[in-house]
Amino acid sequence: MSAPSHGWPTEETPLSAELLPDRVAAMLSRRISEGAIAPGTRLPTEQKLAALFGVSRNVVREAVARLRADGLVDARQGVGSFVLAPERRLAIRIDAAALGGEGMAQLFELRAILETEAARLAAARGTEAHLERIGAALERMRGEERWEEGSIDADLVFHREIAAATGNAFIETFVSFICERIRGSIRHARAINPIADLVEVNLGEHDRIYAALRAAAPDEAEAAMRAHLVGAAARVGVILKR
Amino acid sequence: MSAPSHGWPTEETPLSAELLPDRVAAMLSRRISEGAIAPGTRLPTEQKLAALFGVSRNVVREAVARLRADGLVDARQGVGSFVLAPERRLAIRIDAAALGGEGMAQLFELRAILETEAARLAAARGTEAHLERIGAALERMRGEERWEEGSIDADLVFHREIAAATGNAFIETFVSFICERIRGSIRHARAINPIADLVEVNLGEHDRIYAALRAAAPDEAEAAMRAHLVGAAARVGVILKR
DNA sequence: AGTGATCGCATCATCCTACAACTTGGAGGT
């Protein structure tokens, strides 16, 4: 037993539809983020990993390359790959597994923090061009009567355009990212549990936001956005505190 | 000439220290995010990319694998890799190039939104264990008299622990990520322009935050955090509006 | 001629082998 028992029980692969490198990367990533590999320690060599996972070294390389790109490990030629401290990460990634129950509530809370402030800033700074694009998204939503793919898309655009109206590219990126993740996880639950999510309700809330933005009223925009998010969260079974 | 002139001038590589796959991925990523490749269109085949960049197909594969992991392209076996709409991205990545001037101000604004709210939540929810860890970071900072590596590290821990005290894992991740990116970009400017950034100033601001958290006073915690961030931004030459 | 099944082709996914570049550590000589 030369390996110091890293604890690699090969983890029977649950035959997911993902590609091999993605699976390997996901497993390693989970081990690292769970602290099962302690920062500073060295990963097994690529050859050993290949043997452990039962894949070729090329597949392992793609997986490790992704970990390196995310800043989870530091691969040094001729030495090995070392686990980095978690705060060194270079990319934020949210996998669906983290959104079960409590995770979704937390993500909604983060979303609310960003979007309420985004609404406030958009009301204060949004140009006519911005407002027109927000209005266009609203109109697209108005056309549909059921809450399905088309209107959900328009909803995302609506929120993204508000974030863009802040003039802050990072706010736009982060809000868009979070909304997209929430949408992705909702789609599954929705098919099973078709909550009464009438367009009228949503439209009323959206109209209030838009009116506040048009009126350049930051306080009202923030309040309207908060009310909308509380409602949206409730509609997917999440209670948004505060 | 079968290739419909994607416009691939091979882009002479500026001999950076990065690895080959990283360089290829960065080039492709830039093309995509700049819109030079229009969503929906197909990338050249891996063989052609390998020939264009003058590298092996393996290198291209690692690069494309990373793009796919980030949600920038969708690679379908036997067909090709297609560029996705920008909002479909699965990871947030901030490269240093985006932080020149205006970028840094925008990132600070985003940071302020998150951290002021985080301070408020931490004051309301933080447990004794959380507060102790925040205090420990503060003590570590107090030991140093110059603002250098050690105290900067402690500063990061201080902010991260406050985010952790919200009990929201996503807030912790996002705040930590943003602080780390700002730190990385500051380090360079700092070496050239050693702004008067005395520890006492920083400590005073931090003490105010800590006192507010101890007192479980959300409003004061938020105000103290805002004051600190305005000061921190000013010290690196960024004016934080509002 | 129209329709359906079949085949071939382009492409990605995976695997394999080999070599280059780099680091480490020890053998051996000075």
Add this chain to the structure above:
DNA sequence: ACCTCCAAGTTGTAGGATGATGCGATCACT
């Protein structure tokens, strides 16, 4: 004790081979 050189181990890169997959063209049958 110190320096030099070399051998082993590891990651980085190259190139090819093979299987899997999706698409279009061809071909046979009606």
